[in-house]
Amino acid sequence: MRKFIVLALTAVMVLGALASAEAATEVKMTGDARIYGLFMDNRNFTGWNRSGKAKEENFEVWERFRLRSDFVASEAVKFRFGIKVEDTWGHGTFTAANPSNQTVQVYLAYLQFKWPDSDVQITAGLQPVALPHSAMFNASPVFSDQMAALTITAPIIPDTLSMLTGFGRLIQNSSDFTSNAAGATGKTYAQNLDAYFLALPITVDGFKVTPWGTIAVAGRDVAYGSWKDTTDGYSGVGNTYANTLISAATALNGGPAGTLNATRHGKWRNNQNAFYWVGGAFEVTALDPIRFYADVIYGAGAMADRKSDKRHGWFVDFGAEYTGLDVVTPQVFAWWSTGEDKSTGNGSERMPYVRSAWGPGNSFLFDNGQELNHGGANMFVSPTGNMGIGASLDKISFIEKLTHRLTFTYVRGTNSPMAIRNYMLNSTDGLNYFSLGRDLTWNESLYSVNFDTKYQIYENLAAVVETGWAHGDFQKHVWYGHHTTADAWKCAFGLTYKF
Numbered sequence: 001m002r003k004f005i006v007l008a009l010t011a012v013m014v015l016g017a018l019a020s021a022e023a024a025t026e027v028k029m030t031g032d033a034r035i036y037g038l039f040m041d042n043r044n045f046t047g048w049n050r051s052g053k054a055k056e057e058n059f060e061v062w063e064r065f066r067l068r069s070d071f072v073a074s075e076a077v078k079f080r081f082g083i084k085v086e087d088t089w090g091h092g093t094f095t096a097a098n099p100s101n102q103t104v105q106v107y108l109a110y111l112q113f114k115w116p117d118s119d120v121q122i123t124a125g126l127q128p129v130a131l132p133h134s135a136m137f138n139a140s141p142v143f144s145d146q147m148a149a150l151t152i153t154a155p156i157i158p159d160t161l162s163m164l165t166g167f168g169r170l171i172q173n174s175s176d177f178t179s180n181a182a183g184a185t186g187k188t189y190a191q192n193l194d195a196y197f198l199a200l201p202i203t204v205d206g207f208k209v210t211p212w213g214t215i216a217v218a219g220r221d222v223a224y225g226s227w228k229d230t231t232d233g234y235s236g237v238g239n240t241y242a243n244t245l246i247s248a249a250t251a252l253n254g255g256p257a258g259t260l261n262a263t264r265h266g267k268w269r270n271n272q273n274a275f276y277w278v279g280g281a282f283e284v285t286a287l288d289p290i291r292f293y294a295d296v297i298y299g300a301g302a303m304a305d306r307k308s309d310k311r312h313g314w315f316v317d318f319g320a321e322y323t324g325l326d327v328v329t330p331q332v333f334a335w336w337s338t339g340e341d342k343s344t345g346n347g348s349e350r351m352p353y354v355r356s357a358w359g360p361g362n363s364f365l366f367d368n369g370q371e372l373n374h375g376g377a378n379m380f381v382s383p384t385g386n387m388g389i390g391a392s393l394d395k396i397s398f399i400e401k402l403t404h405r406l407t408f409t410y411v412r413g414t415n416s417p418m419a420i421r422n423y424m425l426n427s428t429d430g431l432n433y434f435s436l437g438r439d440l441t442w443n444e445s446l447y448s449v450n451f452d453t454k455y456q457i458y459e460n461l462a463a464v465v466e467t468g469w470a471h472g473d474f475q476k477h478v479w480y481g482h483h484t485t486a487d488a489w490k491c492a493f494g495l496t497y498k499f
Contacts, residue, residue: 036494206286413440
């Protein structure tokens with residue numbers, strides 16, 4: 001810890017000295033911290049990791065600190081640099097003996113400026129990128145995370161129509177030169193995953209719609225199974241691009257381990273395959289205090305490859321809330337997405353996605369907007385291959401500075417039992433591509449209840465408690481002896497500070 005503090009202070013002093021050398025540059029710092037205890041029982045509804053080889057740790061103490069420094073040359077030009085430390089007490093940086101700084105990460109590093117004499121804003125570097133989605137469901141089921149990208153935002157019709165467009169590189173296996181690894185084609189472009197996106201937000205009185213589209217170019221030789229989403233943590237419950245992008249047949253063709261991993265490469269016929277998503281986000285406030293939200297998305301990938309390698313599907317959600325009460329905001333919501341049919345030979349019928357932050361009512365079934373959250377603090381239920389309904393009592397407040405949220409969620413699978421059973425019969429990867437509780441057949445369901453509380457001690461300091469219970473009904477013959485029913489529990493309690 002001492003080494004980390006010295007390094008951090010040295011970096012701040014150096015950056016401050018550089019900033020003072022140029023009188024026109026102003027340095028602004030903001031940040032946040034959270035320290036909390038987390039009790040989880042029956043992660044993955046079993047208490048084991050997906051491969052069944054590691055037992056869960058029921059209680060952990062997590063700490064995260066993020067510092068964002070803005071180097072502002074003028075109202076039109078700035079650079080943002082963000083670092084974070086996130087780990088459990090007793091591990092890495094937070095180890096009592098021989099602490100390391102291995103968990104210090106750069107999570108933001110981007111230049112942002114406005115084109116002279118215009119409102120066109122250009123951002124280049126590691127930055128937050130979220131594809132459009134309606135506000136009730138937290139964020140996009142396709143992508144919402146940091147991305148190394150070049151983005152441009154511009155007003156087309158002031159206060160009515162604007163544009164967001166950009167290019168991002170999600171994966172590049174190697175830099176400068178690429179070795180011809182076993183199974184690789186030797187073509188460097190086949191080892192990259194790139195994305196191009198465009199959104200056109202339209203706002204009129206009482207109504208907002210955002211049509212958008214994204215195209216990703218996926219290389220055949222990317223080791224998709226070794227690239228995890230950024231919230232995977234240490235619990236082994238996170239997703240990889242091999243789960244979220246490719247078809248079951250492609251996963252089976254990835255080698256003896258089943259999914260595409262660091263030592264085996266994709267078995268697509270084409271060196272590159274296109275993935276695309278088109279959608280619209282809708283928000284209606286014309287009937288205020290009743291508000292409506294909806295999203296419609298279609299996504300597809302590898303459609304020009306073999307039939308079994310194709311993956312495509314639909315995702316739709318809808319929600320409504322009443323904001324006319326001072327003490328509570330009632331909400332109802334529903335969603336539906338396509339699921340796998342009984343055959344893997346005709347490809348996958350679930351919508352592909354990259355990094356989801358979608359979820360209704362702050363439900364801990366999904367990786368979404370929990371304040372006390374890391375990769376093991378939710379159940380990672382897939383946003384695709386299921387449907388569901390739910391209700392939430394949000395912003396409950398009878399005492400000043402004290403708020404609550406109560407959410408009930410019901411989830412039903414839309415996948416054929418035969419699809420999952422056939423994969424399990426032909427794969428040796430355990431529960432990696434399909435996982436108990438994350439992927440549901442149309443005969444399986446989940447029920448969950450969340451109750452969250454927040455007390456604002458000071459304007460920038462809050463005490464937070466997040467609790468949840470979930471029950472799953474599963475088909476034993478599909479999952480080969482795993483529990484047919486299981487209960488999962490969550491209780492997180494801690495402090496959040498923003499400055």
